[in-house]
Amino acid sequence: MIIVLTIALAGCFTLLGLAKVAGAAGMPARAAHVGFSSAAYRRIGALELLAAVGLLLGLVEVRIGLAAAVGLVLLMTGACVTHLRNGDGPREIAPAAVMTAALISYLGLIAAAIG
16 A cells, blocks of 8 residues: 555655656646746756655655655645635635645555654
């Protein structure tokens, strides 16, 4: 179960990160909508890509995966707060909230496995 969740999370954050870094269609508008510059949004995408690699490395060294997941929880919590401050509704907040829940599940599984 941990392997499947790790790969799914790494895949999601790889796609999200690549879209932000590449400035894919809609991303500059999303950045502007929440008050970020395109450069800041690209940096967030780079963090997502690095964390995706960290999650995969966590399959070999658990501490790296834990650190990556904690970083992503903080990043996704920030995304939720940003959407709330912007007055966005559930549809805009849901992706970050769902990813946060999946990351917390990942952390719980890891804690149970090593604990």
